[in-house]
Amino acid sequence: MTGFLGQALLYIVPFLLVLTFIVTIHELGHFLVARAFGVKVDRFSVGFGKTIVGRTDRHGTEWRIAWLPLGGYVKFSGDLDASSVPDQAGLAELRQRVIAEHGPGAERDYFHFKPIWQRALIIAAGPAANFLLAMVLLTGLFMALGEVTAAPRVGQVAPGSPAAAAGFLPGDLIRSVNGRAVDEGADVTEIVMLSAGDPLRFVVDRAGREVQLIATPVRQVENNAIAGRVRVARIGLGIQPLRSDIQYRRLNPIEAGARSVERIGSTIGGTLTYVGRIFAGKESGDLLNGPIGIAKAAGGITQQSAAASDDPTLSALNVLINLIQLAALVSIGIGIVNLLPIPVLDGGHLLFYGYEAVARRPVPARVQEVGYRVGLALLAGLMLFATWNDLQKLSLFKFLGGLA
Structure with a gap:
């Protein structure tokens, strides 16, 4: 037990811990911009359910930590419905109520009466x-x-695999896939995983000679220690860089920021590509x-x-x-x-x-x-x-x- x-x-x-941290930052983004535009906020909650600890700041916002750590939320004053987008009748009723309770002009502090661009x-x-x-x-x-980069050097070729049929040999250095330059094995893996059933054109360096090969990824079931049992596209290559293929360099803040933006862009692009392939039936x-x-x-x-x-x-x-x-x-x-x-x-x-x-x-x-x-x-x-x-x-x- x-x-x-x-x-x-x-x-x-x-x-x-990861989920609550990320959702809290998400809600904090809403809150900070709302506060910058003078929006009245009733509550900022980390977690759901009953309050464990809380306090109210000078702006009247209740800050609290709740007992169920499954994210959090920010509640703007005057939220009428789950969609937080009242119609004309709802806006008129809210305006009258706010003016009756707080006087003329008080409605300007409410989210729903801010200009569209601010909302x-x-x-x-x-x-x-x-x-x-x-x-x-x-x-x-x-x-x-x-940053550590390891060039995509072919170490093994699985017998009977699409890579073997295409003519890959141990020692080949992959330079590009479908015209896209690749610098490390992760780039090749990502392209292959998102191309099941689609022929891929590889350009490899074979002992100083450029060779073009075509292989079509096929799906196979793998047991991953972290992801579990997954079906992914493979061509049967084992990437194994030589010592001379591995490079390390320190990055200054500008270079590190640029690499992070590039990583985020590739993650978004890969996600959208995968979702698009789902809708296309691929x-x-x-x-x-x-x-x-x-x-x-x-x-x-x-x-x-x-x-x-x-x-x-x-x-x-x-x-x-x-x-x-x-x-x-x-x-x-x-x-x-x-x-x-x-x-x-x-x-x-x-x-x-x-x-x-x-x-x-x-x-x-x-x-x-x-x-x-x-x-x-x-x-x-x-x-x-x-x-x-x-x-x-x-x-x-x-x-x-x-x-x-």
Whole structure:
């Protein structure tokens, strides 16, 4: 029993720490921009449920830490409905109530009576804070650790694989894939993983001679210590750089910042490409993770990082570095998801504001209600799909046709 509890804590605690930290920064983005525009805020909560500790600042905002650490929220004064976009009737009622309670002019401090551009910036500040957080975390890691690049040198070629059929040989140095220059093995892996069933044109350096090869990635099931059982595209190459292929250099703050922006851009691009391939029927969505998958990744990273060294200090440092990398990746993901044009998300609010800017009036209440319900259904469906993937990766429900 003790061992089970220990394993559960190993997976749950890092997940909750990472998630709560990231969501708090997201909500802080909304809050700071709202405060800059003079919006009245009732509450900023870290966690949900009953208050553990709290205080009210001089602006009348209640700051609190709640007992359920599953993120947090910011509540603007005057929020009338779940979508936070009242229609004309709702705005008129709110205006009358505020004026009756606080006098004429008090409504100017409320979020819903701010200009559209201010409201849009306040909403967009949440996802922007996620991307900024990822940039800060990655920049710090690049500055502290420097950058290691390992050229994509072929070490092994699996017999009978697409790579073997294409003519790859051990010792080949991959220079480009489909015209895109590659500097390290991770670049090749990313392209291959997002190209199942699509022929890829490789240019390799073979003993100083340029050779062009074509290989088509095929999906295969792998047991990953962190991700679980996943179906990914491979061509059967084992990347094994020589000592001379590995380079290390320290990065100054500007270089580190540029590399972090490049990493965020490639992550966003890869995510959008993968989602596009799902809708095109070229991917099954196996790599989409829900809360269970993120928790498993957090626990697996913590366990592997701690076991990497016998020195407790080095183990703790290794755990910290890898959890920071995970936090940056999850933060990017949360930023992307929140920008989806679904009414219950920030992107849906921005969509409503776009309509309001063009039509010069808020979206009608009936349309908002329908949009809200559809948005909830879409979001619930996405969460169920991601959770189903997570359970399949844990080898559950195998009898129902899971990964085999």
